[in-house]
Amino acid sequence: MRFRFLHIARFFGLLAITSLFIGCNSKGYQNMNARYNGYFYADQYLNEVNQQIEDSYQYNYDQVLKIYPDIDSSIIKSNKAKLDDAFKKASQVIEWYGTSDWTDDNYLIIGKIRHLRAEFQFAIETLQYINQTSEDDPTRHASLIALMQTYMDAGDKDKAKEVSNYLETEELNDENMANYKVMLAYYYQREQDYEAMATNLKEVAEVITKKDTKSRINFILGQIEQEKGQNTEAYKYYKASLEGTPPYDLTFHAKLNMQQVSQVNGTAEIERVRKFYAQLLKDGKNKEYQGKIYYEMGEFEKKQTHYDLAIGNYLQAVAVEEPSPRQQSLSYLRIGQLYFDIYEKFELSSNYYDSAVSIMPSDIDGYPIHVKRKEVLNNFVTQLKTIQVNDSLLSLAELPAISLDAFLDNYLNQQEKEAKAREKEERQNAVSTGSVISPSSGGGFTSTTSSSDWYYYNDAAVELGTIEFQRRWGNRKLEDNWRRSSKEASSTTETSTEVGITDDATEKPEEAAPADEGRAAKKKELLATIPTTPDAKDQLHLEIQEAYFKLGAVYRFGLEKDTKAATSYKTLVQKYPDTGYKLEALYALYTLYLETDANQAEGYKQQIIDAFPESLIAKTLINPNYLAEKEARNKALQKVYASAYEAYENGEYVKSDQILRGALQSFEDVDFLPTVELLSAILKAKTENLFSYEEALKTFVSKYPEGRLTNYAKDLLIAVNPIKETIVRSDDFEYSEDLKQLHLLAIVYNSEVTKTTDLKAAIENFNKNSFSHLKLSVGQLEFDESKKLGIVFINSFEDKKTVEAYHRAFKKALTNFTIEVDSNFNNFAISRDNFQMLFQTKELEAYLRFHNTFYQ
Known part of the structure; x- marks a missing residue:
């Protein structure tokens, strides 16, 4: 029995072990371990990291809130161990329990961790793998939603849209x-399509379960509706965002925004809103939000068109302790905008735009526009101050030496007095709870006028001082003892004393400060800025002209103030009738008045035509089709040039020269003419002689002083000199007997007896009547200046026989020429090489003997 019992016990033990082994490999067992041993902790770690990202992110409530916070790489690095552990646990589940139903969920965790680490390609591959292999639709869909965000954060919005279309x-x-x-709303937010963003958020605003997310979505919907001007809808969403226990910053901003979209009618409502803001300021929890509260107070007063009060509140916003740079920049910006749009005080506006942009985050809406306006205003101030400073300097330059010295003494006295006043103000500010605001630094307001500046009437400084006074002390009556919070009643027995007010010009000047080395150095420095020479004064006048012209452009295109632009241009041409900017200024005035005052526009048009008839502007005003017609002429001349250049390339120089001479006579006012003229000059080296070639190049350089073609012509001129030096100058030279060359007919004459113009006219008339088929040209050079001899040459003849025939006819026709001649008048045929030799050696008698020997 014992043996039997032992046998049965062993059997059931083996059966239990077998059952346990089978159970451990069952799907239920794997699912249980996959879920609770791995996935649970991995998912918990991942959620903790995401929550830390959420908690640490500083949402920008001045813009539409982001649906998802930006991933902070520093948080990812600080949670490396936690993410590594989550990654490891998820990977182990996949390895150990590969057949469980939780494998795809662990892959999803791995994909999300890779996304957080910005390992986008690995994340994409993981999430795509889930979509391809998972049989669980909810997990597969969750992976595709995560894939959308990964594509967007990787910068591939097209792929994200493809995933969306599939979903x-x-x-x-x-x-x-x-x-x-x-996620789709997040996509449209990145595309700045807020209408589509709102449509998607409205569909799920009620079903979102996470309270903070739901509050943020309602707040975002409120912002979008407010931006659209739908204040009632915006109020509803802001109110909904307060349900539950949202973060305090969202609660605070929701309440602020609810005030913005509330209806305010009448004095009572305005006072109610002001009390609301006052209560917020008193609440200790809002200390860090004081800048924002003052800013919103400014926005409220601006909405009520109480612009002075708005500016005062904006100034308070930048004066709070440790202001946010974002909030501070927006407050400066609003002040700058009010001075720009409402008051049109552009210098003041420039100060505040400078301050705003210097600390403004680049993600603020309209950042590039604000930067551009700041640059425009800086340009405006630069031109205005150039005019003011230079005018002041030129005025001072006209003062007698004694008056100028007294002026400088008074100026330095004033500077010293202002310096002492600033020191006193700084000491008061050091112990005062209020602080004086400088738009450029955020600290105490100080004069930015240096001792070398001559711009004395600084409206910006006066305006800022007035505003700051009102901010600190209120709208006080100008009277004695205004600073006291409470004043004793004046005794009726006191004798009132009138304060005498004298004109500045007759006021007795203060005693000058003791003359020390420092003061003398300052006076010397000031004197150095005053122009004393005509050149220095001319330079200041040129700077003023440029500044007026640029100021007109700034007014017109930057500030969009056409009337003031016209005033700047008019002042320029009236003060400086011969300014180099006159044409551009007149044309600007013409275009400014073209739509508003046809008579004035016509007047400026006529001034342009009369004063600048050869300018492109004048020609276009006369003929609106001028440019189109000129382009047609350009194209026609280019075709002629192409034909001439082809002949030149083929060595047909005479043909090429004839084509170009015809073109130069037929075309005018064409941009392509310089190219034609240069080739015509170059051809003279082939059809005439070295010296007429050189003269033609010099003429071209003189006519066109600059440009690529001119540089080439100068290089050709440099190359002429070595060639000229090769021509024989000694007495034993010999003229060339190589007569198989191009020929010319030359006439040497006394230029004091025979008028060059008369001679050329007679020759051209003879050629036209008798030899027009040869298409000859006539050139002229100074032959021997000491003997007053000139030389006219007719070219080109292809051979000796042709020039001889022409010469015989020419000599017969000479008797009919109405020109004066003397014994110096000689005419002869000559080859190109011999012409160059003759021109270089001036051996005319020797050549005439040569001519009589070789020519008939």
Whole structure:
């Protein structure tokens, strides 16, 4: 029996072990371990990191809130161990329990961790793998939603849209549908399509379960509706965002925004809103938000068109302790905008735009526009101060030496007095609870006028001082003892004393400060800025002209103040009738008045035509089709040039020269003419002689002083000199007997007896009547200046026989020429090489003997 019992016990033990082994490999067992041993902790770690990202992110409530906070790489680095552990646990589940239902969920965790680490390609591959292999639709859809965000953060919005289009065809459960709509809204937010963003958020605003997310979505919807001007809807969403226990910053800003979209009618409502802001300021929890509260107070007063009060509140916003640079920049910006749009005080506006942009985060809405306006205003101030300073300097330059010295003494006295006043103010500020605001530094207001500046009437400083006084002391009556919070009643027995007010010009000057080395150095420095020479004064006048012209452009295109632009241009041409900017200024005036005052526009048009008839502007005003017609002439001349250049390339120099001479006579006012003229000059080296070639190049350089073609012509001129030096100058030279060359007919004459113009006219008339088929040209050079001899040459003849025939006819026609001649008048045929030899050696008698020997 014992043996039997032992046998049965062993059997059941073996059966239990076998059952346990089978159970451990069952799917239920794997699912249990996969879920609770790995996935649970990995998912918990991942959620903790995401919550830390959420908690640490500083949402910008001045813009539409981001749906998802930006991933902070420093948080990812600080949680490296936690993410590594989550990654490891998820990977172990996949390795150990590969057949469980939780494998795809762990892959999803791995994909999200890779996304957080910005390992976008690995994250994409992981999430795509889930979509391809998972049989669980909810997990597969969740992976595709995560894939959308990964693509967007990787910068591939097209791929994200493709995933979205696919999800639209899928049937999602409630949770995934809500997450998908939020993700789609995130996509449209990145595309700045706020209408589509709001549409998707409205569909899921009620079904979102996470309270903070739901509050933020309602707040975002409120912002979008407020931006659209739908204040009632905006109020509803802001109110909904307060449900539950949202973060305090969202609660605070929701309440502020609810005031912005509330209806304010009448004095009572205005006072109610002011009391609301006052209560917020008193609440200790809002100390860090004081800048924002003052800013909103400014926005409220601006909305009520109480612009002075608005500016005062904006100034308070930048004066709070440790202001946010973002908030401070917006407050400066609003002040700058009010001075720009409402008051049109552009110098003041420039100060505040400078301050705003210097600390403004680049993600603020309209940042590039604000930067551009700041640059425009800086340009405006630069031109205005150039005019003012230079005018002042030129005025001082006209003062007698004694008056100028007295002026400088008074100026330095004033500077010293202002310096002492600033020191006193700084000491008071050091112990005062209020602080004086400088738009450029955020600290105490100080004069920015240096001792070398001659711009004395600084409206910006006066205006800022007035505003700051009102901010600190209120709208006080100008009277004695105004600083006292409470004043004793004046005794009726006191004798009132009138304060005598004298004109500045007759006021007795203060005693000059003791003359020390420092003061003398300052006076010397000031004197050095005053122009004393005509050149220095001319330079200041030129700077003023340029500044007026630029100021007109700033007014017109930067500030969009056409009337003031016209005034600047008019002042320029009236003060400086011969200014180099006159044409541009007149044309600006013409275009400014073209739509508003046809008579004035016509007057400026006529001034341009009369004063600048050869300018492109005048020609276009006369003929609106001028440019089109000129372009047609350009194209026609280019075709002629192409034909001439082809002949030149083929060595047909005479043909090329004839084509170009015809073109130069037929075309005018064409941009392509310089190219034609240069080739015509170059051809003279082939059809005439070295010296006419040189003269033609010099003429071209003189006519066109600059440009690529001119540089080439100068290089050709440099190359002429070595060639000239090769021509024989000694007495034993011999003229060339190589007569198989191009020929010319030359006439040497006394230029004091025979008028060059008369001679050329007679020759050209003879050529036209008798030899027009040869298409000859006539050139002229100074032959021997000491003997007053000139030389006219007719070219080109292809051979000796042709020039001889022409010469015989020419000599017969000479008797009919109405010109004066003397014994110096000689005419002869000559080859190109011999012409160059003759021109260089001046051996005319020797050549005439040569000519009589070789020519008939």
